[in-house]
Structure formats: C-alpha cells, structure tokens
Amino acid sequence: GQSLEQPSEVTAVEGAIVQINCTYQTSGFYGLSWYQQHDGGAPTFLSYNALDGLEETGRFSSFLSRSDSYGYLLLQELQMKDSASYFCAVDSGYALNFGKGTSLLVTP
Amino acid sequence: GAVVSQHPSRVICKSGTSVKIECRSLDFQATTMFWYRQFPKQSLMLMATSNEGSKATYEQGVEKDKFLINHASLTLSTLTVTSAHPEDSSFYICSAREEAQPQHFGDGTRLSIL
Numbered sequence: 001g002q003s004l005e006q007p008s009e010v011t012a013v014e015g016a017i018v019q020i021n022c023t024y025q026t027s028g029f030y031g032l033s034w035y036q037q038h039d040g041g042a043p044t045f046l047s048y049n050a051l052d053g054l055e056e057t058g059r060f061s062s063f064l065s066r067s068d069s070y071g072y073l074l075l076q077e078l079q080m081k082d083s084a085s086y087f088c089a090v091d092s093g094y095a096l097n098f099g100k101g102t103s104l105l106v107t108p
Numbered sequence: 109g110a111v112v113s114q115h116p117s118r119v120i121c122k123s124g125t126s127v128k129i130e131c132r133s134l135d136f137q138a139t140t141m142f143w144y145r146q147f148p149k150q151s152l153m154l155m156a157t158s159n160e161g162s163k164a165t166y167e168q169g170v171e172k173d174k175f176l177i178n179h180a181s182l183t184l185s186t187l188t189v190t191s192a193h194p195e196d197s198s199f200y201i202c203s204a205r206e207e208a209q210p211q212h213f214g215d216g217t218r219l220s221i222l
Contacts, residue, residue, distance in 0.1 A: 098152045
C-alpha cells in the first residue's frame with residue numbers, strides 16, 4: 001500500500017521561510033507532486049519532482065530524495081495569500097495518492 | 109498552461125436526483141482522467157480512473173453503479189451521481205493528464221443534496 005506523512009498545521013509570519021516536509025511509503029514511485037488548495041477551491045499544481053534534487057519556481061522550491069522517501073516544499077518570502085492547504089502526492093504512474101495536507105497560516 | 113474545465117461548479121438538489129458533472133481538457137488531449145471526492149477538512153480521495161474508450165477503474169469501496177463514469181473522447185469525461193442522497197454531498201474534483209505529464213485539476217463541483 002501507500003502512505004504519506006506531512007504535518008497537519010504550520011504557522012509562520014509574513015516574509016519568513018517555511019518548509020513543509022513529506023515522507024512516503026509506496027510500492028510504485030514515479031514522482032512527488034505538490035498542490036496548493038485554498039478554502040473552497042480546487043487544488044492548484046505547484047511542482048513535480050521525478051529526480052533527486054531541488055526544483056525552483058519563483059518563491060516556491062521543492063526537493064526530493066528518493067533514497068530517503070522524503071521531499072519538502074519550501075516557501076520563501078511568505079505572503080498572506082500563501083495561507084492555504086498544501087498537499088504532497090505520490091505519482092505511482094497510475095494515479096496520485098495524496099497526503100492529508102498541511103494547513104499553512106501566514107500571520108502579519 | 110494546461111486548463112481543465114469542470115461544470116457545474118455548484119449543484120443543490122433534492123434527494124433521489126441524478127447529477128451529471130462534466131470534465132473537459134481544453135488545450136490538450138487527456139489520455140487519462142481522474143475523479144476525486146473531498147470531504148471538508150480532508151484530503152482528496154481517488155474515486156475512479158478513466159481512459160478514453162474504455163471502462164473506468166474504480167477504487168475499492170466506490171460503487172460503480174452509483175457513480176457512473178463515461179470517457180467518450182480524449183477531452184471529455186463525465187461523472188453521474190445516480191439517485192443522490194445527503195451522504196453523497198461533497199466536493200467532487202476531476203483531473204486530467206497527458207502522457208507522462210502532471211495532473212491538472214478542474215475547479216471542482218460542490219454537490220449539496222437536500
């Protein structure tokens with residue numbers, strides 16, 4: 001089977017840097033995705049890591065270590081609008097298996 | 109970028125009604141489309157996977173006779189919730205992907221059964 005672990009809640013101040021970790025156990029692995037979801041909205045694709053290393057897209061970066069079954073999402077220069085839920089998801093080559101999500105609250 | 113359109117965005121109807129939700133990929137051919145359900149404060153749970161021209165593959169515990177999925181073309185998949193009841197009230201989200209590309213999600217359909 002598959003399981004993913006990520007923190008349920010994170011709080012950080014505006015302008016700060018926050019890292020959301022994700023560890024996974026899976027029988028098939030093609031890559032790790034990250035999605036952002038605001039209350040009442042649908043998930044928005046943020047990043048996808050198929051290989052080890054860091055992928056940077058603007059203020060957001062995502063890291064993957066396949067040998068450690070571990071990844072993280074790094075959010076820099078936090079803004080109030082970044083308050084949302086963030087989901088890591090394992091791509092098994094068939095479908096996405098989502099973690100339970102991390103609720104990020106950015107405070108002034 | 110890739111765009112997935114989902115319609116309607118919100119449905120409120122009486123118990124016993126059947127509801128159809130459409131999912132379209134607007135600028136790419138989706139080899140696979142997925143249907144998820146999300147209850148409040150919970151994660152997305154995969155309901156079924158559909159490939160164009162073939163029967164959908166349902167996840168364990170999802171009633172295929174209740175949640176009818178049709179994937180008639182490479183750009184359109186539909187989910188019909190038959191004889192919906194209050195416990196079917198949820199946020200239904202479709203996603204689509206091209207071969208070897210990340211999934212992109214529709215805006216979701218909030219279904220409320222009275």
